[in-house]
Amino acid sequence: RPPAVTTDVVVVGTGPAGASMALALATLGVDHLVVTRYDSLAAEPRAHITNQRTMEVLDDLGVAGEVIAQATPQDLIGTTTFCTAIAGEELGRVRSWGTDPETRAAHVRASPGRVCDMPQNLMEPVLVNAATARGSRIRYGTEYLSHVVDDDGVTVTVRDRTRSDDGAEYDIRARYLYGADGGRSRVADAAELPMRGEMGVAGSLNIVFRADLSPWVAHRPSVLYWVLQPGSDVGGIGMGLVRMVRPWNEWLTVWGYDAADGPPDLSEEFTKGLVRRLVGVDDLDVEIVGSSAWTVNHMAAEHYGSGRVFCGGDAVHRHPPSNGLGSNTSIQDSFNLAWKLALVLRGDAGPGLLDSYTVERAPIGRQVVDRANRSIAETGRIFDALGVSGTDDPDVMRANMDARKDSGAGAEKQRRALREAVRFKAYEFDAHGVELNHRYVSSAVVPDRLAPDPLDVVEDPELTHAPSTTPGARVPHAWLAAHGAGRREVSTIQLAGHGRFTLFTGPGGEAWGEAPDVVSGLVALVVVGPGREVEDPYGDWATLLEAAGIGDTGAVLVRPDHHVAARFAALPDDPTTTLTTTLDRALSRM
Numbered sequence: 001r002p003p004a005v006t007t008d009v010v011v012v013g014t015g016p017a018g019a020s021m022a023l024a025l026a027t028l029g030v031d032h033l034v035v036t037r038y039d040s041l042a043a044e045p046r047a048h049i050t051n052q053r054t055m056e057v058l059d060d061l062g063v064a065g066e067v068i069a070q071a072t073p074q075d076l077i078g079t080t081t082f083c084t085a086i087a088g089e090e091l092g093r094v095r096s097w098g099t100d101p102e103t104r105a106a107h108v109r110a111s112p113g114r115v116c117d118m119p120q121n122l123m124e125p126v127l128v129n130a131a132t133a134r135g136s137r138i139r140y141g142t143e144y145l146s147h148v149v150d151d152d153g154v155t156v157t158v159r160d161r162t163r164s165d166d167g168a169e170y171d172i173r174a175r176y177l178y179g180a181d182g183g184r185s186r187v188a189d190a191a192e193l194p195m196r197g198e199m200g201v202a203g204s205l206n207i208v209f210r211a212d213l214s215p216w217v218a219h220r221p222s223v224l225y226w227v228l229q230p231g232s233d234v235g236g237i238g239m240g241l242v243r244m245v246r247p248w249n250e251w252l253t254v255w256g257y258d259a260a261d262g263p264p265d266l267s268e269e270f271t272k273g274l275v276r277r278l279v280g281v282d283d284l285d286v287e288i289v290g291s292s293a294w295t296v297n298h299m300a301a302e303h304y305g306s307g308r309v310f311c312g313g314d315a316v317h318r319h320p321p322s323n324g325l326g327s328n329t330s331i332q333d334s335f336n337l338a339w340k341l342a343l344v345l346r347g348d349a350g351p352g353l354l355d356s357y358t359v360e361r362a363p364i365g366r367q368v369v370d371r372a373n374r375s376i377a378e379t380g381r382i383f384d385a386l387g388v389s390g391t392d393d394p395d396v397m398r399a400n401m402d403a404r405k406d407s408g409a410g411a412e413k414q415r416r417a418l419r420e421a422v423r424f425k426a427y428e429f430d431a432h433g434v435e436l437n438h439r440y441v442s443s444a445v446v447p448d449r450l451a452p453d454p455l456d457v458v459e460d461p462e463l464t465h466a467p468s469t470t471p472g473a474r475v476p477h478a479w480l481a482a483h484g485a486g487r488r489e490v491s492t493i494q495l496a497g498h499g500r501f502t503l504f505t506g507p508g509g510e511a512w513g514e515a516p517d518v519v520s521g522l523v524a525l526v527v528v529g530p531g532r533e534v535e536d537p538y539g540d541w542a543t544l545l546e547a548a549g550i551g552d553t554g555a556v557l558v559r560p561d562h563h564v565a566a567r568f569a570a571l572p573d574d575p576t577t578t579l580t581t582t583l584d585r586a587l588s589r590m
């Protein structure tokens with residue numbers, strides 16, 4: 001049967017991974033078609049924490065401003081609270097998402113972007129609307145069924161769910177297929193991507209509700225209020241959770257169930273009762289918006305695809321929401337692959353470049369899956385400190401928890417243990433290193449023997465961000481001053497990206513600009529120095545270069561996804577050949 005549509009890339013799904021791929025491809029001018037199973041975007045708030053790296057990506061894609069306008073800002077999301085009920089007793093707080101004074105400084109230094117809370121039902125329309133405005137063709141109600149790969153491309157069979165006649169099934173002919181079809185990915189199955197781990201580790205319920213909780217929360221603004229009650233350690237994500245969706249009248253409760261027993265009946269009586277119990281107000285005026293059951297998974301793909309078929313997002317990393325990395329990692333997967341597809345399709349890179357996608361992203365997916373599941377287990381320290389592990393008897397729980405209010409050495413020890421257990425949750429709620437310390441080691445990165453990576457000497461690479469120009473690292477953020485518009489401040493990260501490479505050099509490095517890849521526009525040359533187009537008034541960029549042993553005539557070559565491809569200590573005798581051979585290697589052009 002002849003294909004009904006021909007395009008360069010078929011994207012399956014309009015979740016964070018698929019929608020951001022569509023937006024990136026549209027921005028890069030790549031012809032593509034998106035198919036998505038349902039007639040609408042996600043209605044549930046689902047993923048929400050949007051970290052600094054994702055904000056940089058969204059800025060590159062031109063939608064950060066809209067996300068900031070709609071999201072709940074950093075200052076209203078950071079007082080993670082542990083309690084016996086929202087209106088009950090408080091057990092402790094941990095400053096989160098970069099709101100601790102020390103980590104706030106690290107956040108401000110690390111990136112031009114700020115963490116914010118953007119529920120998935122708001123994020124998806126921002127991405128999809130911008131993609132559509134830039135030329136994405138999106139087919140709702142269209143289900144991916146199967147695909148066949150051959151030497152020249154891939155034929156994707158889909159079904160128009162709005163039709164029941166013979167024409168409902170049709171073929172799309174494309175050069176590449178991107179499966180962003182979520183945790184039950186049929187594309188990943190059909191591509192036989194090797195998976196490691198376990199699905200259905202624990203059961204969890206989501207209940208979205210409306211109620212004005214401001215009397216109990218506005219003085220300790222947060223997105224997460226964790227509730228310890230009998231049964232809150234069964235299944236789920238560590239404890240009962242009341243999560244802010246919109247301050248302070250729209251919420252989402254997460255409560256666990258034993259996966260072996262299956263989910264309970266989500267009747268209005270059950271859901272309202274559970275919400276009132278977790279809030280701790282028996283006659284709370286509450287409107288249930290929706291409810292669903294889902295499972296905690298601990299699974300990641302070893303490969304994200306090869307040749308003509310790739311997967312991203314939950315299709316290849318399936319994990320609980322702990323650490324808030326779900327949609328962040330999904331968006332970042334797509335940002336890694338989109339420019340590679342664009343360059344290969346344009347003939348500016350060899351197909352081998354696409355192999356670097358799985359090599360670069362699979363280790364990050366594995367880290368995210370393991371981290372999120374470990375975070376659930378670490379909540380057990382709070383149960384241990386309170387002396388409530390292993391009991392569901394409310395009287396025993398109450399007595400053991402009350403013991404912390406006593407005087408005397410035993411109570412003092414318990415208070416210390418609780419303090420430490422709550423603080424330890426920084427590994428879930430303030431893991432700046434997990435969010436930013438990505439290092440890519442692949443054929444698309446050219447290693448060197450300049451200064452060692454500061455990440456090697458950081459005491460805790462999960463908590464602490466280690467900025468570095470090391471090839472494979474994300475280029476460090478430094479505020480520079482650009483000419484035009486009153487010499488506005490612009491980040492190194494904002495100067496880089498936008499679908500092309502960027503070569504940062506200094507006074508005396510202008511000869512790099514004679515290389516054909518600079519002349520063609522594949523590489524943008526940015527000369528940083530006094531009297532140049534871009535200046536370094538704080539000297540922050542110069543300090544970073546100095547630490548790496550890179551002189552003024554040297555250079556840092558940054559890929560379209562802001563990661564460093566290569567560095568050069570000084571201008572070589574033949575900069576044109578040096579840059580050309582470096583790009584030949586990084587782009588698999590030979």
Ligand code: FDA
Pocket residue numbers: 012013014015016017018019035036037038044045046047048049120142143144145180181182183186206292293294312313314315320321322324325326327330
């Ligand atoms: P996602 O699942 O978002 O999107 C998949 C897309 O593919 C959808 O558009 C779907 O319609 C489409 N699709 C699927 N099969 C298809 C087919 N055969 N043909 C065509 N289209 C198809 N995370 C978090 O951080 N905090 C949270 O509270 C939650 N809560 C939560 C609740 C529930 C019920 C789920 C399912 C997930 C969460 N998550 C979450 C996880 C978070 O939502 C997840 O990490 C991201 O949405 C992943 O984005 P993707 O784009 O990869 O998949």
